[in-house]
Amino acid sequence: MPEHLSERKPKISASRKLMLKSLMVAKAKEELEHEIHEKEREKHKYLAERAPSLNPSHMSVAQLQDLCRQLHDKIDLVDEERYDIEAKVLLNTREIQDLSIKVLDLRGKFKRPALRRVRVSADAILRSLLGSKHKVSMDLRANLKSVKKEDSEKKRPVEDSDWRKNVEAMSGMEGRKKMFDAAKGSAQ
Template identity: 50%
Template structure:
């Protein structure tokens, strides 16, 4: 009897992708080695005298200095460009200003306004007219009282009806 193994299609694709990834990594590794060998040939140090080795080191140091200067100049340019980009972005934001949404006029009743501040479970009717002062029409009419001479009634009001006469008589 032959046993047939059924392998899911997704698993086969996974194995194929893994093998392709491994091959790609190997290709990148070989490409990197090739470029390094082209750009930087191996140094021939055998058979060189001390003076020639020192000259070679000085030449390599000069090349390193040139590369460092170029790297520094590029860094300065990048920093300057980044700063300029930031200032221009700031100017753009300033020119645009703050976006304000267009507001719609909404008419609300007193009940709607109170509903926003109070609990919605308690429906409270508001009548702001209750707190207003009421004016009666009768109060508008000035009550006319009899105008009398206040000096005539001083003794009666003071409660000393006969005592004032006794005081005046004693002097």
């Protein structure tokens, strides 16, 4: 490693860094408070435009009924808009999910769910698939062929001969010994 890189000094001292950080935090706090006050002002302004203050004590019954009808109409309009917006949002979220699945398919990376091993018998599977139509129990072991040990032992002839007599023939050494002897004879 070169020497000029190992002895590099920071351009700003630690106390200067700390002071700058504290100034940045103070400025961010001030901006946040200003933003909160601005939102409150906008909210009050919007409410003053949309919902003027009411004084029902100076209104007649007919005026109150008319006011209620107007409020109900406005509520209905707002509910329709809300429903339309919710439908659009739901449609967009479904479309986003479909597109993200397509992207994953194109990448070749699949998110596999964690599967649990469940022990289910063949009868339970047929019952779940066929419902009440399934009456016959399916015993899979009944169709298996039974094998007797005596049959397999009779097929193999039992040799009572001594194994030491034919060691070379059993291990295949006789052929190798001949090849070794032939190579030895040609070398001399």
